[in-house]
Structure formats: structure tokens, C-alpha cells
Amino acid sequence: MKVPEKWFPLRVLVCQHCWLVQTEDFARVQDLFDTDYAYFSGFSGSWLAHSERYVTDMVARFELNVDSHVVEVAANDGYLLQYVQARNIPCTGVEPTASTAAAARAKNIRIVEDFFSVQLARKLAQEGRDADLTIANNVLAHVPNINDFVAGFTVLLKPLGVATFEFPHLLKLIEENQFDTIYHEHFSYLSLTAVNRIFALNGLTLFDVEEHPTHGGSLRVFAQRSDTGQRPRNRRVDDLLDREAHAGMTTAHYYAGFQAKADNLKNDFLTFLLDAKRQGKRIAAYGAAAKGNTLMNYAGIRSDLITFVVDRNPAKQGKYMPGSRIPITGEPWLKNSAPDYVVILPWNLKAEVMQQLSYIRDWGGRFVTAVPNLEVTP
Numbered sequence: 001m002k003v004p005e006k007w008f009p010l011r012v013l014v015c016q017h018c019w020l021v022q023t024e025d026f027a028r029v030q031d032l033f034d035t036d037y038a039y040f041s042g043f044s045g046s047w048l049a050h051s052e053r054y055v056t057d058m059v060a061r062f063e064l065n066v067d068s069h070v071v072e073v074a075a076n077d078g079y080l081l082q083y084v085q086a087r088n089i090p091c092t093g094v095e096p097t098a099s100t101a102a103a104a105r106a107k108n109i110r111i112v113e114d115f116f117s118v119q120l121a122r123k124l125a126q127e128g129r130d131a132d133l134t135i136a137n138n139v140l141a142h143v144p145n146i147n148d149f150v151a152g153f154t155v156l157l158k159p160l161g162v163a164t165f166e167f168p169h170l171l172k173l174i175e176e177n178q179f180d181t182i183y184h185e186h187f188s189y190l191s192l193t194a195v196n197r198i199f200a201l202n203g204l205t206l207f208d209v210e211e212h213p214t215h216g217g218s219l220r221v222f223a224q225r226s227d228t229g230q231r232p233r234n235r236r237v238d239d240l241l242d243r244e245a246h247a248g249m250t251t252a253h254y255y256a257g258f259q260a261k262a263d264n265l266k267n268d269f270l271t272f273l274l275d276a277k278r279q280g281k282r283i284a285a286y287g288a289a290a291k292g293n294t295l296m297n298y299a300g301i302r303s304d305l306i307t308f309v310v311d312r313n314p315a316k317q318g319k320y321m322p323g324s325r326i327p328i329t330g331e332p333w334l335k336n337s338a339p340d341y342v343v344i345l346p347w348n349l350k351a352e353v354m355q356q357l358s359y360i361r362d363w364g365g366r367f368v369t370a371v372p373n374l375e376v377t378p
Helices: 045-061 081-086 098-105 118-126 146-156 170-175 192-201 235-247 258-278 290-299 331-337 347-356 358-363
Strands: 012-014 021-023 070-073 091-094 131-137 157-168 204-212 218-225 283-286 341-344 366-369 375-377
Touching: 045 081, 045 131, 045 347, 070 081, 081 091, 118 146, 131 146, 146 157, 146 192, 146 204, 157 170, 170 235, 192 204, 192 218, 192 235, 204 235, 258 283, 258 290, 283 331, 341 347, 347 358, 347 366, 358 366
Parallel strands: 070 091, 070 131, 131 157, 283 341, 341 366
Antiparallel strands: 012 021, 157 218, 204 218, 366 375
16 A cells, blocks of 8 residues: 655754753654664674674673673664674563564574563563663664663663663764764764763663764763662763863754754755766765665755665665655666766765775776765775
């Protein structure tokens, strides 16, 4: 059955009390993360490598073994827990989307197919599945009720358990004009300042933080139960809180010029595409990513400027980019059409994509990224 395409406004607001940045509430979480959810983490080689390093580091740091229990919230297709399982450490994944949950189960990973909450955490704990380590990578921004979500980890952790969270750092988003990472799946845009406050209100205490290059610049934060945790607070936490304050993240002025920077980036990208078309150049894109949808819909780009988008994920092929309605194809289309330019929409994976598609140079093809600024790479 065909149904009309849905369009939603995209507005971002900042609270001048707690400095949490959030999208205005237009899209329901059940509509965003449904049974046809098509984002599978396991298709990115660099992300798999990052996840395997994480498991190696956490096993060593927190002395995890066959008597431990690891729970990952937003386990997706088992991209990370497969490395936990390979070390014979008992683990459970929580994943609400049926498509990715099925892929994780195909790896023999135990999956609870549900949205994480205090209620679910209580159920797992009552079943004896409380955790020595909980993992929540790139999901904290995706939850509409962030307080209930965070409080669930306090319930699920063992008294000396550790919770780690990874999320794109709002400081990087603002300073590097990463406006395309703003989309409806992301309800929140997170600074350490805001996260520290949210955790404290919900029974968790930060004790360490790391900065990572993933997703254009991310934080990995370490937390423990406020009532029972015993790990001392690393100086890195206070240093980063001070850096955010010094940058002005606790002032409205800090956010005031962001719209103008996004407009300038959009105009530069459109000018490039229009000039290339006038010169008779053929342009394709790679990566049917959410950030690419933000960029193309904001700029009003359609298939007259970018003919098709290539994606390795078969679940996306044969469909269309939302809004722009540009067809999504497999990689053979790229080889057969030999475009002059390939726009890398998931610019955070630029190095990986350029290596994967290095053969476009055989016909003189060049790579283009629009964020954080327009760049054409031979």
C-alpha cells in the first residue's frame, strides 16, 4: 500500500538552565525505530574496528571474565557484542528494531527486543541479568525520555558496575559546523556539562571521559552508581567541563551564529553542484546516511543534481532518499556510470570510503565532502 511521504519541521532549541540542546518534538520514536529500520552498524569496517578495540580495552580495564555479565543497549546487529561473546563473557543485547535484532540473533547473541527504560531494567535485574558493564553507544541522543533512560542504568548496574556511553560531542558539532548531524532520530545534542547534570539527577556519577574521533568527534563517558560506586573521578572530567565553560557553552551567545554558518555551507555546496552541472559533469553520492538527508533536504537537492546514492546495505538498496527521492543503488551502478564526482555523505567515514572506492580515480573521478566545509579531493 502506498502512503504519502511524511515531512516534519526540524527545529533545535537550547535550554538556558541545564544547557541541554534538543530538537522540538515532532516525530515519534516508534515511527523512527520501526520494524523496517535499515541502519546496520556492521557495514562499517572502521566502526567494527573501533568496537573491537573498545571490548579489548574494557575487558582489561575492568577485569571482565566468564563470571561477568555485559549488557549493551541499542545492540543493533550485534556489531559489538560479537567481540564480547568471542571472549566467552556472558552478554545480553537490548534492541527494539526487529530487523537489526534478527541480525544479532543470527550471531547467536541473546537479544531482548524492546526499548530500554527503568521498567525493562527492573525486569532484567529481577531475572538475574544485572550488569558488571553496560554499553550505550550512539543511543543517548536517540531517546525522547532521557531521564527515564539514564535512570534505567542505575537500576541495572551491579553495586560496583560501570556504565559507558558514547555520543557525538556538541562542542565539535558547533565548532566544526556539523549541522547535518541534526536530524529527527537525534532528540538530544550533548555536552559533557548537560550529561553530567542528567546523570547526577538519575543516580549516576561520572568518573572518567575520553575523546574519540568517531562521528566527527565523540565522547566516551564512564559512570557508576552514585550510592555504591567507588572509583575516583579522573581529572579529565573536570578539565573537559572547564573547557566547555571556557568555550561559552553555558551562554546563549555560543549558539547564536550557528544558523548563519549552516547557510554558508549550504550555499557553497549548491554552488558547486550547479557549476558542475553547467559543465556537464555527472555527480553521484555515497552513503544513504541520515546526515546526508539533512544536508540534501536543507539544500533542496534533487536527482537533477545528484543522480543516485550508493549504499552497501542491501536493506537500503532499491529505495529512495527521504524528501529528495534520489534512488539508492548498489555499488555496481557506480562502476557502470563512472560519475565525475562522488559526494561522500557520511563524511565521518571519508577515509574508509575513499579507500573502498579508490577505483573511481581510474576514470578521473573525484571525491567531494560538504561538511565541515566544501572539499574536492583528487
